[in-house]
Amino acid sequence: MMADVPEEKVPDLGLEIFDYAPVGVSVTRGLDHRLVYTNPVHDTIVGKRPLGEPLARAYEGLVGALRYNVLYDQVLETGEPIYVAEAPVFGEFANGNQEHFFSFSLSPVEFADGERGVLFVGIDVTEQVTASRRIRTLSEERRRALQRFESLVKAGSQIVWVASPQGRAIEPSPNWEKITGQTWEEFRGEGWLNALHPEDRKPTMESWRRALKEVQPLWQHTYRLRLADGSYRHFLARAVPVREGDVVVEWVGTCSDVEQQWQEERRAALLDRAAGATSGMTRLEEILQALCHVIVPELADGCAVYLLPDSPTRPRNAPLAVERIAAATRDELPQIHVPCQEWFAPFSGFVQAVRRRRPVHATFPTGEPPPGIASPDVESWLADASINSIVLLPLVVDGDVAAVVTAAVSGDRKPISTSDVALMDEMLDHAHAPLSSALELRRAQRVALALQNSLLAEPPEIPGMQITARYRPSPEAAEVGGDWYDSFVLPSGIPIVTIGDVAGHDLPAAVTMSQLRNMLRGLVVDRQEPPGEVLRRLNIAMGTLCPDQMATCILARLEGGPDRGWRMIYSVAGHPPPLLVHHDGRARYLLGGHNALLGVLPDTPRTSAVERLEPGCTVLFYT
Incomplete structure (x- = not known):
């Protein structure tokens, strides 16, 4: 705070008392305000100024200082002091800054000779003013930022x-x-x-x-x-x-x-899962089951796949018989059983989806499916599972509707949407290649299986002997292959039993098997020779008719009868040995007559062995 200096007479040489003042001090005299004194603090702030010069000339270069001349005039005229706060002055200062702020007082003084003057006492408040301005600026910027933030929140x-x-x-x-x-x-x-x-x-x-x-x-x-x-x-x-x-x-x-982004990420993830789930699979049932487990529970709560029959033409007004071969449900829902045969009415939603090759999509009150949307058995499941929507999606493979995929959503879950249907369709389309290969394999399996079954004849009835055959295809071995058995009676009344296995589990193996079986039958009937010799001739024929194939075989002649007792003359070509089980339960493998498998070492002599069969014993041939 500046203290007012009362008007008093100042001796001409008494101004030095202000040299040690901690504030800036200057003194002017006369009506033209000639500068007669400045103290060191004053000179430090504004620089050394020429004494004896009027204010205008003494403070030349400091814009703003000159306009305060009128205040000096006012002090001399009224004799009253004046106080000014934070007055700006522009120009070159001792510290190089362009702008300074001063708070000062102007007080009247009288010199010893009676001439009047003005005493200036001031302090530099530039730092305080600048800081205050900065605070006000920051406060205003913060207020505006807050206004912008609030506007953004609202808009x-x-x-x-x-x-x-x-x-x-x-x-x-x-x-x-x-x-x-x-x-x-x-x-x-x-x-x-x-x-x-x-x-x-x-x-x-x-x-x-x-x-x-x-x-x-x-x-x-x-x-x-x-x-x-x-x-x-x-x-x-x-x-x-x-x-x-x-x-x-x-x-x-x-x-x-982020709904759209989430949907796109889910779509990519499900397509990747579907591709990974079906990778390396060859069986149709496995592929479709894997797809069901991708659809459930991500897109639906229940899913089933119905395989259509391989019928080139389907009468328009006839019911459609299909086989449910894959299904998946959420844990809390009733299970959908497979495999299962089902019939669909000619004008049901299922048949419409097949005929039109387009999805049939229905949303309905929970547990109240519309009539005809599914078979009676499935409609009951829809009600029990509290289903609210269903889609029947035809699966088109190589131009034909091969199956129908059904998916359903239950309870409070959002019904199946059109985007969900499109995603399921895309998943099935991405699986087209493995589905096509699996369907082709399935058709080949059925042809081969039919061929194989046609060649597996019923064993003949022999007095005093019971011949029984069992054949079960292995799912892991593609259901068909080169395994065969045969039993028949020669014109002489001698029973023949044979079993064999052609390398491979596909249609070519089944075809080769049928060729070997028929050749072996012809050789046995035509040549009344020991089994080893007959297998030698079969091996020679294979070198011409099936040069790249190999097979194993057991050929046995059963001579004698119920009165005289039976003896078995047999030869083994690389096949697992027969197992003899006596009437008391003792068992042993028959290791005689063992030779190399068929397809190698042509025209090499092959041996036969003889085994007497006791009453009540059993001989097991197997593959």
Whole structure:
């Protein structure tokens, strides 16, 4: 604070008393305000100024200083002191700055000769003024930033929210209220959790509490948010802590609608899963079952696949018989059993999907499917499982409808949408190559199996002997192959029993098997020779007719009868040895007559062996 200096007479040589003053001091005299004194503090601030010169000339170069001349005139005229605060002065100062601010007082003085003058006492307040201006500027910028933030919150599509250090909502969020329909009272604290999908509340809260505990620099979590219309969309929540020093004072977060991005990511993930699930599979049932487990539970709660018969023409008004060969359901729902034969009425939704080659999509009240959408058995399942929507999707492979995929959603889950149907269709389309190969393999299997079964004749009835055959194709071995057995009676009444296996488990192996079986029959009937010799001749024939094939075989002649007893003359070509089981349960392998397999060592002599068969014994031939 500047103290006013009362008017008094100042001796001409008494001004030195101000040399040690901690403020700037200058003195002028006369009506033209000639500068007669400046102290060191004054000179440090504004530089050394020429004495004896009027103010205008003495302070030349300091813009603003000159306009204060009128104040000097006023002091001399009125005799009253004047105080000025934070007066700006522009120009070159001793410290190089362009602008300084001074607070000063002007007081009248009288010299010893009676001439009057003015005493200037001032301090440089530039730093204080600059700091005050900076504070005001920052305050104004903060006010404007806050206004912009509030405007963005009101006008933007994102939800912005503020939470306490404990994670509870502490400020209203206009966009949250607009999007979810929740009021501030419903939203505050942890009430916002009630707007999340019930399945997402627990994992969201666990993730949020972990972020609060660890003070994560950025929290991110995706959940389903219930909109004001009751539907759900995926939102990405993000939040960061606001700190004062090392203390978190609040959390600020946003919620963004990411439904489209989530759908695209889910689509890519499901297509990858479907491709991975069917990779390396060859059996149709396995491929379709794998696709069912991709659809459930991601897209539906229940899924079944119905295989259509290989019929080139289907009468328009005839019911359609299909085989359910794959199915999957969510754990809580009734199971769909496979395999199962089903019939569909000519004008049912199922047949319409097959005929039109387009999906049939239906949404209905929970547990009340429309009549004709499915078979009676499936309609009962739809009611029991509280289904609310279903789609029947024809599976077109190589231009033909090979199967129909049905998918259903139950309970409070959102009904199947058109985008879900499109995604299922895309999944099936991506699986076209393995499905095509599997269908082709299945057709080949059926042809080969039919061929194989046609060659597996019923054993003859022999007095005093019972011949029994069992044949079960192995699913792991593609169901068909070169395994065969045969039993017949020669014109002489001698029973013949044979078993064999051609290398391979496909249609070519089955064809080779039929050729070897028929050749062996002809050789046995034509040549009344020991089994080893007959197999030698068969081996020679194979070198010409099947040069790249190999096979194993047992050929046995059963001579004698119930009265005289039976003896078995046999030869083994690389096949597992027969097993003899006596009537008392003792058992042993018959290791005689063993030779190389067929297809190698042509024209090499082959041996035979003889084994007497006791009453009540059993001989087992097997592959």
